[in-house]
Amino acid sequence: MAENQRTIEIEVLRYHPEKDKAPYQQVFQVPFTDDMSVLQGVQYIKDYLDGSLSFRWSCRMAICGSCGMMINGKPSLSCETFLRDYYPARVRVEALAHFPIERDLVINMEGFIEKLESIQPYIIPREARTLAQGEYLQTPEQLNVYEQFSSCINCMLCYAACPQFGLNPAFIGPGAMALLHRYNVDSRDGGKAERMELVASEEGVFHCTAVGYCSEVCPKHVDPANAVNQNKTNAAADYFLRFLAPKGGAK
Amino acid sequence: MESYKADVVIVGGGGAGLRAAIAVAESDPALRIALVSKVYPMRSHTVAAEGGSAGVKLPTDSLEYHFNDTVGGGDWLCEQDVVEYFVAHCNEELTQLEHWGCPWSRTPDGHVNVRAFGGMKIERTWFAADKTGFHMLHTLFQTSIKYPSIKRFDEHFCVDLVVDDGRVQGVVAIEIGSGEFTLVEGRSVVIATGGAGRVFRENTNGGVVTGDGMALAYRHGVPLRDMEFVQYHPTCMPGTGLLFTEACRGEGGFLVNKDGYRYLQDYGLGPAEPSPRNKAMELGPRDRLSQAFWYEQQKGRTIEGPHGSVVHLDLRHLGEAKLRERLPQIYELAEQFLGVDPARAPIPVRPAVHYTMGGILVDGLCASPLPGLYAAGECSSVGIHGANRLGSNSLSELCVFGKVAGVEAARFAKAAAPGNSATLLKQAQAVEQRVLGVKQNTGGNERIATLRKEMAQTMEDGCGIYRLAETMQATCDKLDELKERFKRVNVEDKSSVWNTEWLLAIELEYQIDVAQSMAYSALNRRESRGAHQRLDGFEKRDDENFLQHSQAHYVAGGPPRIDYGPVKITKSPPGTRAYGAAGEKAEQERKASHG
Numbered sequence: 001m002a003e004n005q006r007t008i009e010i011e012v013l014r015y016h017p018e019k020d021k022a023p024y025q026q027v028f029q030v031p032f033t034d035d036m037s038v039l040q041g042v043q044y045i046k047d048y049l050d051g052s053l054s055f056r057w058s059c060r061m062a063i064c065g066s067c068g069m070m071i072n073g074k075p076s077l078s079c080e081t082f083l084r085d086y087y088p089a090r091v092r093v094e095a096l097a098h099f100p101i102e103r104d105l106v107i108n109m110e111g112f113i114e115k116l117e118s119i120q121p122y123i124i125p126r127e128a129r130t131l132a133q134g135e136y137l138q139t140p141e142q143l144n145v146y147e148q149f150s151s152c153i154n155c156m157l158c159y160a161a162c163p164q165f166g167l168n169p170a171f172i173g174p175g176a177m178a179l180l181h182r183y184n185v186d187s188r189d190g191g192k193a194e195r196m197e198l199v200a201s202e203e204g205v206f207h208c209t210a211v212g213y214c215s216e217v218c219p220k221h222v223d224p225a226n227a228v229n230q231n232k233t234n235a236a237a238d239y240f241l242r243f244l245a246p247k248g249g250a251k
Numbered sequence: 252m253e254s255y256k257a258d259v260v261i262v263g264g265g266g267a268g269l270r271a272a273i274a275v276a277e278s279d280p281a282l283r284i285a286l287v288s289k290v291y292p293m294r295s296h297t298v299a300a301e302g303g304s305a306g307v308k309l310p311t312d313s314l315e316y317h318f319n320d321t322v323g324g325g326d327w328l329c330e331q332d333v334v335e336y337f338v339a340h341c342n343e344e345l346t347q348l349e350h351w352g353c354p355w356s357r358t359p360d361g362h363v364n365v366r367a368f369g370g371m372k373i374e375r376t377w378f379a380a381d382k383t384g385f386h387m388l389h390t391l392f393q394t395s396i397k398y399p400s401i402k403r404f405d406e407h408f409c410v411d412l413v414v415d416d417g418r419v420q421g422v423v424a425i426e427i428g429s430g431e432f433t434l435v436e437g438r439s440v441v442i443a444t445g446g447a448g449r450v451f452r453e454n455t456n457g458g459v460v461t462g463d464g465m466a467l468a469y470r471h472g473v474p475l476r477d478m479e480f481v482q483y484h485p486t487c488m489p490g491t492g493l494l495f496t497e498a499c500r501g502e503g504g505f506l507v508n509k510d511g512y513r514y515l516q517d518y519g520l521g522p523a524e525p526s527p528r529n530k531a532m533e534l535g536p537r538d539r540l541s542q543a544f545w546y547e548q549q550k551g552r553t554i555e556g557p558h559g560s561v562v563h564l565d566l567r568h569l570g571e572a573k574l575r576e577r578l579p580q581i582y583e584l585a586e587q588f589l590g591v592d593p594a595r596a597p598i599p600v601r602p603a604v605h606y607t608m609g610g611i612l613v614d615g616l617c618a619s620p621l622p623g624l625y626a627a628g629e630c631s632s633v634g635i636h637g638a639n640r641l642g643s644n645s646l647s648e649l650c651v652f653g654k655v656a657g658v659e660a661a662r663f664a665k666a667a668a669p670g671n672s673a674t675l676l677k678q679a680q681a682v683e684q685r686v687l688g689v690k691q692n693t694g695g696n697e698r699i700a701t702l703r704k705e706m707a708q709t710m711e712d713g714c715g716i717y718r719l720a721e722t723m724q725a726t727c728d729k730l731d732e733l734k735e736r737f738k739r740v741n742v743e744d745k746s747s748v749w750n751t752e753w754l755l756a757i758e759l760e761y762q763i764d765v766a767q768s769m770a771y772s773a774l775n776r777r778e779s780r781g782a783h784q785r786l787d788g789f790e791k792r793d794d795e796n797f798l799q800h801s802q803a804h805y806v807a808g809g810p811p812r813i814d815y816g817p818v819k820i821t822k823s824p825p826g827t828r829a830y831g832a833a834g835e836k837a838e839q840e841r842k843a844s845h846g
Contacts (some may be wrong), residue, residue: 016746018747019746024664035490047698048700050743050745051742052746052752054749054751056290056294057458058296058457058458058459059292059294059297059457060457060458061296061493061494061584062587063298063299063382063580064293064296064457065416066290095713103749105748108428113291116393117444120396121393121396122351122352122394125350129350132348134346135346135350135355136349137360137361138357139357139360139361140357140358140359142361150389151382153385154291179393179759183352188350188352189352236411238621
């Protein structure tokens with residue numbers, strides 16, 4: 001390790017369903033250098049202090065979406081959050097808020113996956129095209145309309161930030177809504193009408209109270225709050241249009 | 252033990268596994284598909300690929316050019332018939348991804364745009380900014396949701412294959428969340444588990460890239476081919492090894508040494524022009540660029556940093572606007588991890604292990620010698636990369652051969668008789684007992700992290716950019732020792748739910764096997780070719796003795812047995828591998844002599 005090594009206290013929320021009645025905090029002394037992430041700190045604990053600590057991680061570069069944690073109470077990707085920014089104070093690491101804990105820092109994400117699956121997150125072609133006909137034409141401007149919403153890495157930090165999801169786990173939530181929007185506004189897609197039924201439903205956009213914390217914690221600038229709010233307008237228009245048009249009226 | 256009956260089992264939920272699953276579903280919706288992955292599919296390491304995916308697109312390009320670049324780039328250790336199939340199907344597969352929604356970057360008139368890449372004569376790399384792998388993976392994953400016949404076993408860790416009646420008939424997996432074992436029966440199995448870069452110390456790979464599928468096939472007698480060829484990517488973050496894509500240079504970036512000098516011109520890659528021309532300077536192939544770094548280091552012309560020697564990747568002249576548009580992820584990585592604003596300062600970089608050229612021996616239809624077993628993607632050796640992979644060929648490989656593997660596995664499954672479930676279950680129970688033994692052993696005194704660190708260090712020492720018999724032998728010896736010490740590994744955690752310490756131990760055992768196949772194959776190849784470069788009397792390519800694929804065979808309780816198989820040459824006889832001005836001259840001479 002580099003010469004400027006110091007020691008930081010990392011306080012970790014522990015919970016093991018096979019032996020603990022409730023989660024508890026455990027503090028570890030971790031030597032660190034300025035370039036070490038919180039993830040590397042937690043890895044150090046696993047490798048050298050306590051092999052039983054469980055957490056998800058993989059890419060180390062903020063693109064696989066595995067390593068989201070609450071770091072000093074804020075939903076963060078642990079791979080791009082650095083220990084130096086907390087030293088000399090102790091840093092507190094916990095499982096993502098609003099999700100059931102499976103063990104230690106591992107949350108149960110099945111609910112999120114079900115939401116993702118429910119929004120038909122794939123192109124429903126506006127017009128059929130064979131491979132021999134080549135690609136659909138899509139200008140950079142048309143790409144720009146949905147590109148940011150396609151950048152969601154499914155890290156679920158926005159869910160840990162969303163007070164409404166905390167109150168009602170059935171709420172579709174910011175991440176899945178951003179993805180739904182991503183497909184709705186893709187020039188190749190014609191599936192909006194099908195998806196909008198979900199948006200305007202019981203668990204759809206109207207649960208959002210426009211806190212906007214989801215966009216603040218998003219590590220990829222997806223701005224899910226923007227997607228939710230655009231769909232509030234769409235869903236409201238849809239609601240009124242359905243009195244006029246036979247099939248929901250979404251375009 | 253739980254038991255699930257599928258027709259086709261796919262192990263690995265990255266680009267190749269997902270593409271294979273969709274291919275099975277489309278070829279026959281009645282086939283039941285089990286997609287077994289140790290992580291949720293969108294976490295797979297395909298996600299981290301940055302620069303792009305190759306497929307002939309421009310009218311000035313041709314399949315022949317892509318073929319020649321690939322075969323020459325691989326130093327003629329490619330299966331040329333397979334490369335011909337590959338280059339002919341890249342465009343179609345990338346167009347298929349476009350139809351499925353992949354947000355490819357576009358030209359102003361709405362067509363898919365292409366960029367320059369190392370070792371490629373014409374711009375043919377399709378890209379989605381600098382998150383191409385991310386977008387391809389999410390497109391494939393989200394599209395896979397359309398197909399009801401794909402049943403996912405997310406966060407299920409595959410621990411063995413079940414083989415009966417001379418053919419593979421399923422896999423045994425641990426559900427990570429519960430620690431319970433499941434037998435997933437299938438009349439064919441596709442392995443698509445990715446590479447093994449984590450056996451090296453400094454690497455670009457995610458934690459999941461541990462060579463699991465290679466080890467599974469290997470232990471069942473399937474040879475691992477060309478494992479000595481490990482790609483060092485020339486531009487990685489010091490310390491962590493995180494990747495700065497080759498697209499940085501495709502967009503016009505420079506590599507300079509401590510004097511600000513574009514040193515590649517000293518290594519047969521020149522001339523140095525203001526913007527790198529294709530197949531020259533910064534757009535040379537990865538093996539040559541990493542080798543040039545090594546020489547610069549020897550000459551004392553690198554810059555010393557806290558994590559070893561570095562050179563500078565200079566993107567300043569591209570300007571902030573272009574960097575933000577074409578390389579947004581690179582921009583953020585430099586800023587957040589290094590505190591460097593790449594529009595205003597050069598990025599310190601050094602080579603790190605990036606890609607496993609070799610893998611599970613399969614033919615052009617992705618079939619291994621074990622009936623019913625197929626492989627695709629980085630875990631496989633279908634034969635397109637030879638001794639050095641060209642950047643942007645691997646993402647295309649996932650699609651082209653993921654599809655082939657799926658179609659072929661579907662065909663095999665339909666023709667195969669159902670297995671004997673009782674026999675298979677009995678085998679699976681034996682596997683369960685063996686694997687439970689890894690954590691139930693008591694009295695072990697070897698730490699997982701210590702063994703892993705020693706393995707990664709010895710691989711770097713012996714199987715680096717340049718290699719010597721003495722250090723390779725030391726690495727082989729060290730790996731033999733580690734394999735022995737692994738028997739005394741101590742897993743403190745005896746529990747069931749999310750016991751990742753236990754899984755790390757199983758992965759480490761996979762890794763040691765794969766590392767052995769690499770080190771012994773390297774020691775036995777007494778020549779220099781592509782990414783395998785020796786400095787001990789074997790500095791030249793030796794086509795007479797080594798225009799052959801190495802094959803590492805698993806030997807229980809001992810080091811692997813290495814033998815060799817033929818290389819398929821169809822239309823490109825081995826020639827001089829040259830880049831820059833020398834490459835252009837060689838090409839003209841070749842043309843003249845062939846008429």
